[in-house]
Amino acid sequence: MLVDSHCHLDFPDFQSRLPEVLSAAAAAGVGRMVTISTHVARYETYRSLAEAHTSVFCTVGTHPHNAALEPDVPAERIVDLSRHPRCVAIGEAGLDYHYDKSPRDVQQRVFRTHIEAAREAGLPLVVHARNADEDMIRILSDEMGRGRFDAVLHCFSSGEKLAQVGVELGLYVSFSGILTFRNSEEIRRIAASVPxxxxxxxTDAPYLAPVPHRGKTNEPAFVAHTARVLAEVIGASPEAVAELTTANFYRLFSKAAAADAENGRALAS
Incomplete structure (x- = not known):
């Protein structure tokens, strides 16, 4: 089984064809997906998706693009929402200096609030980082010194130093369809260096469809292509990478592992 650890099933791209998308994912061996929050205010949408489909989990958080729209959501509110059994992580939150859709100081403050929430909830943080490596390293290092938290650097497209520091801090690193792009030699080299x-x-669906679907709407089924390239990069079989990344997913997203174990017991009884 493969896991698409980051997608956006609530986006309009999937509104009219979600059953088809989920069926295609299952046919491709993608057994679990995490639909990622971009607005705390839309949490009911993510939760409803996760409640309706056993293959889908959700998160709660504010994307850095939307930090100025939700600048003052307290950590306590995020933690409270995260208590739902299908909510398995905090985020995505972080820094995006490529588009600067929210002021950088607001992004940083909201990011730290999400770190506080992840720490308090005991859930992993899904980290968005784009063109902000130095501030990301500074904040992650500073906050880890204040108290440990688990996290994943999602859709990794940053520099080698951020990957190294992330691993040193105990973070996970997630690769998307970018890994398959012809001009992504540096990203493949970084992927080879990650333990x-x-x-x-x-997938980060509906964005960043991997080769051979580049330019099309991305969907969870396509994570199999990224996993196949990752297998080539680390010198393993696709089957081994599926097993490896799924085990890693359940280790980091331990609430998903517990939910699936409980569901398995319910099905068996």
Missing amino acids: HHRLLVE
């Missing part, structure tokens, strides 16, 4: 027990795969 195997810290690797995850994702």
Whole structure:
């Protein structure tokens, strides 16, 4: 089984064809997906998706693009929402200096609030980082010094130093369809350097469809193509990478592992 550790099933791209998308994912061996929050205010949408489909989990958090729209959501509110049994992580939250859709100081403050929430909830943080490596390293290092938290650097497209510091801090690193792009030699080199027990795969659907679907709407089924390239990069079989990244997913997203174990017991009884 493969896991798409990061997708956006609530986006309009999937509104009219979600059953088809989920069926295609299952046919491709993608057994679990995490639909990721971009607005705390839309949490009911993510929760409803996760409640309606046993293959889907959700998160709660504010994307850095939307930090100025939700600048003052307290950590306590995020933690409270995260208590739902299908909510398995906090985020995505972080820094995006490529588009700067929210002021950088607001992004940083909201990011730290999400770190506080992840720490308090005991859930992993899904980290968005784009063109902000130095501030990301500074904040992650500073906050880890204040108290440990688990996290994943999602859709990794940053520099080698951030990957190294992330691994040193105990974070996971997730690779998307970018890994398959012809001009992504540096990203493949970074992926090869990440310890195997810290690797995850994702789509970030509907964005960043991997080769051979580049330019099309991405969907969870396509994570199999990213996993196949990751297998080539680390010198393993696709089957081994599926097993590895799924085990890593359940180790990091331990609430998902517990939910699936409970569901398995319910099905068996």
